[in-house]
Amino acid sequence: MKLFSAVLLLSLLSLSNAKEEPLKAGVRGSVTTKEFDSSVSYNFKDGLTHTLSGSEVDGELCDPSSKSVSGYMDITGSKYDDKGADKHFFYWFFEKRIKSLGPDFESPDSAEYDKKTPFIVWLTGGPGCSSSLALLTENGPCSVNKDGATTKQNPNSWTEAANVLWLDQPAGVGFSYGKENDSNEEMIGEDAYFFLQAFFKANPKYQENPVYIVGESYGGHYAPAIAHKIFLENKNLQKDMIRLNLSGLAVGNGLTKPEEQYKWYADMAFKNSHGIKVVGEETYKMMKAGAGPCGELAHACNSGATFIEKMACQTAFIECNMAETAPYRLTGLNPYDIRKKCEVQPLCYDFSHIQKWMNSDATRKALHVTNKSGEWASCNMGINGKFHVDWMKDFSGYVADMLNAGIPALIYAGDVDFICNYLGNKAWTSKLDWDHGKCFRSAEDHVWGKGKDGKGAGMAKTANGFTFLQVFDAGHMVPADQPEVALSMIQNFITGGTF
Numbered sequence: 135m136k137l138f139s140a141v142l143l144l145s146l147l148s149l150s151n152a153k154e155e156p157l158k159a160g161v162r163g164s165v166t167t168k169e170f171d172s173s174v175s176y177n178f179k180d181g182l183t184h185t186l187s188g189s190e191v192d193g194e195l196c197d198p199s200s201k202s203v204s205g206y207m208d209i210t211g212s213k214y215d216d217k218g219a220d221k222h223f224f225y226w227f228f229e230k231r232i233k234s235l236g237p238d239f240e241s242p243d244s245a246e247y248d249k250k251t252p253f254i255v256w257l258t259g260g261p262g263c264s265s266s267l268a269l270l271t272e273n274g275p276c277s278v279n280k281d282g283a284t285t286k287q288n289p290n291s292w293t294e295a296a297n298v299l300w301l302d303q304p305a306g307v308g309f310s311y312g313k314e315n316d317s318n319e320e321m322i323g324e325d326a327y328f329f330l331q332a333f334f335k336a337n338p339k340y341q342e343n344p345v346y347i348v349g350e351s352y353g354g355h356y357a358p359a360i361a362h363k364i365f366l367e368n369k370n371l372q373k374d375m376i377r378l379n380l381s382g383l384a385v386g387n388g389l390t391k392p393e394e395q396y397k398w399y400a401d402m403a404f405k406n407s408h409g410i411k412v413v414g415e416e417t418y419k420m421m422k423a424g425a426g427p428c429g430e431l432a433h434a435c436n437s438g439a440t441f442i443e444k445m446a447c448q449t450a451f452i453e454c455n456m457a458e459t460a461p462y463r464l465t466g467l468n469p470y471d472i473r474k475k476c477e478v479q480p481l482c483y484d485f486s487h488i489q490k491w492m493n494s495d496a497t498r499k500a501l502h503v504t505n506k507s508g509e510w511a512s513c514n515m516g517i518n519g520k521f522h523v524d525w526m527k528d529f530s531g532y533v534a535d536m537l538n539a540g541i542p543a544l545i546y547a548g549d550v551d552f553i554c555n556y557l558g559n560k561a562w563t564s565k566l567d568w569d570h571g572k573c574f575r576s577a578e579d580h581v582w583g584k585g586k587d588g589k590g591a592g593m594a595k596t597a598n599g600f601t602f603l604q605v606f607d608a609g610h611m612v613p614a615d616q617p618e619v620a621l622s623m624i625q626n627f628i629t630g631g632t633f
Contacts, residue, residue: 174336178328178375183210186332187502191226195500196285197275200293201229204501207329209312221316223329224309226266226501227299228275228291235289236621252296252381252628253343255330257303257360259352259388261524262517264308264510265300268350270488272613273620274300282490290617295625297343301329303356306517309492309507317520319359319529326360327367334376344381346628351554351610352521354388355529362532365539383536384544384627387554387610391530392454393432394565395558397425399458402472402555407604410472412552417461424457435526450526462552469553471609485512534568542599544627546592548608548615556604560595563602570598582633583622591619594633601633 175185188205196202204226230251256273258265270278273292276285292298302308303326304316316322334341347364349357361383368377389395400421403413413421431450437443459469468474468482476482491497492510533543545563547556564575574597583591585606593604605612605619613620626633 174332176332176335178331182328184208184328184332185210186329186336188225188227188336189502191502192500195497197228197231197287197291197293199231199233199235199287200275201232202275203227206310206504207332209325209328221305221312221325222310222504222506223305223325224266224302224503224507225299225329225333226269227297227333228293229297230295231275231291231293234294235287235291236294248339249342251343252346253340254292254296254298254346254348254624254628255326255360256292256298256300257326257347257349257353257356258300259350259354259356260307260513260518261304261352261355261521262307262515263351263513264302266302266308266492266510267485267488267512268611268613269300270491271485272350272611273298273617273624278488278491280487282487283494285491288617290613290621292613292621292624294621296346296628297340299333301326303329304517306514309501309503309510311507314517314520316517318524319355319527322356323359323363326356327363330364330378331376334378341376342379344379344628346382346384347380348384348386348624349388350386352389354385354390354554355524355527357383357385357388358390358529358532358536361536361541362529365536365541380536380541382542382544382627383533384546384624386612387547387551387556388545388559389525389554390533390545390559391528391562392450392526393429393436393528394530394562395554396428396432396454396458398555398558398561399462399552400425402552402557403462406472406555406557407549408472412465412467412472413461421458421461424453428454428457432526432528436528444523447523447526451522454526459553467552468609470551470611471615472550472552473609480515481513488512530562530566534566537566537598537600538569540599542601542627542630544601544603544623544633546601546603546605546612546623548605548610548612550607551610553610560602560604563600564595566600568600570600573597574600583619585616585619591616591622596633601627603633 173187185208188203191202191204207223209221256265258268275291275293276287278285302310305312306314347357347361364378364380400418404411404418434446435450468476478484547559549556577595577597579593579595581590582594585591592606595602608615
C-alpha cells in the first residue's frame with residue numbers, strides 16, 4: 135500500500151483465535167534462540183558506515199511457530215546526505231515456520247533444507263507506507279485484533295513457504311527514522327543493497343538462500359530498482375561484497391510503467407471485468423481524452439535527466455492524476471477496491487487498532503524499538519511528497535534486463551483494484567520489449583489455481599520465466615483479500631512451479 139498522492143492532490147485543489155494473554159517472556163513453545171543477536175559495522179564505501187543490529191523477538195508477540203528478529207541498519211554518511219546526516223532502517227524478519235499451520239506445507243527438517251529455503255524481501259509502497267503494515271494486515275505471521283492489544287496467527291502467512299523480511303524504507307517510514315531525503319530509486323536501491331549486504335554478512339547461514347524481491351503498489355518502482363541494483367552489483371562484484379543469490383522478482387498491483395498504465399484508468403472505471411461502471415459515460419470519455427496528453431508528458435519524463443525532463447515528470451504527475459485518477463476519487467468509492475466505498479480518509483481503511491498496538495510500550499519494547507523512533511504510522515505523507523518527480527518514471531526496462539538474464543518475474547494484480555489495476559499491468563507486461571517478448575505475447579490466457587467454490591483463482595499468461603496473473607475478486611492488497619490464493623501463488627513462484 136498505497137499510491138495515495140492523488141488524495142493530497144485533490145485536497146490541495148478543492149487518499150480467529152485471538153491470544154487473550156498479554157506478552158510474556160519465555161513461554162513454553164515460543165522460540166527463544168539468541169543466535170540472531172548482533173551489532174556489527176561495515177564500511178562498504180568510503181565515508182559510509184553501515185551498522186546492523188538485531189535481537190530476538192519473543193514468539194508470543196506474534197508467532198510462536200517462527201524464529202524472529204527485529205532491529206535497525208544505521209547508515210552514517212551517504213553520497214546523498216549532508217555531512218553527519220544519518221538514516222536508520224527498521225526491519226522485522228521471520229524464518230520459515232518450524233511448524234506449519236497449513237496442510238500443504240512441510241516444516242524444515244535439516245540444515246541443507248534451510249539453505250534452500252527461499253528468502254523474500256517485502257517492500258510496501260505508498261510511497262511512504264510501512265512494510266510492517268503489510269506484515270500485520272496481509273502476508274505476515276500474525277494480525278492485530280480489533281482491541282489493539284492482542285494478536286492472532288495467520289495460517290496463510292508467507293512464512294509458511296519462505297523466510298520473509300519486512301523492511302520499512304525509506305527513512306521516516308514506520309519505525310525507520312533519520313534524514314528523510316530519499317526521493318528516487320537510485321537512492322532506494324543503494325540503501326536497500328547495502329542493507330542486504332549487512333544482513334547477510336551478519337547472518338551467514340542465509341547467504342546461500344535464493345533471494346526474491348517482492349513489492350506492492352509503489353513497490354512497482356522499489357522492487358525492480360532494488361533487484362536491478364543487486365543484479366548489476368553481482369555482475370561486477372566489488373571486493374568484500376557478498377554475491378546475493380537473486381532468484382526472482384515479484385510485484386503485486388504495482389506502478390511500474392506509468393506511461394502505459396495511466397491509459398487504462400478510464401477503462402477500469404467504466405469497462406472492467408466486473409461490469410461495475412463507477413463513472414458516467416461523459417466522464418469516461420473525458421478520461422480517455424486526457425490519456426493522450428498524459429502519455430506524452432510521461433514519455434518526456436523518461437527521455438532524460440535534465441531540468442526540462444524533471445519538470446516534465448512533475449507536470450506529468452499533476453496532469454495525469456488530475457485527468458485520470460481525480461474523477462474516480464470524486465465518486466467517493468474506494469480506489470483500492472471498486473466494490474466498496476471509501477469509509478476512512480485518506481486510505482479508506484481503519485488501521486487505528488494496528489497503530490495502537492505498534493505504539494504500545496509492550497510492543498515497542500518487544501521489537502527493540504529505540505526511543506529515537508517516532509510514533510509508528512501506517513503511512514508518512516511527507517515522504518510521499520518527495521517522490522512526485524520519481525512517480526512517472528518507467529522501471530519496466532529493469533524487469534526486461536533481468537528476464538533476459540534468466541531471472542524470473544511475476545507481475546500479479548487483483549482485478550477490483552482501480553489505482554494499480556490489472557488492465558494497465560497486463561498491458562505493460564504484454565508490450566514489454568525483451569528477448570522472449572513475442573513468445574509471451576502469443577501465449578494464451580488460461581485459468582490458474584483454485585479459488586472459492588471450486589472456481590479458478592485467476593487468469594494467467596506465462597512464457598520463459600515471465601508471468602502475469604490477474605487474481606479474481608482481489609483488490610489492491612491481494613494477500614489481504616485472497617490470502618489462500620496469494621500464499622499458493624507465491625509458493626508456486628518461489629519453487630519454480632508453472633502458472
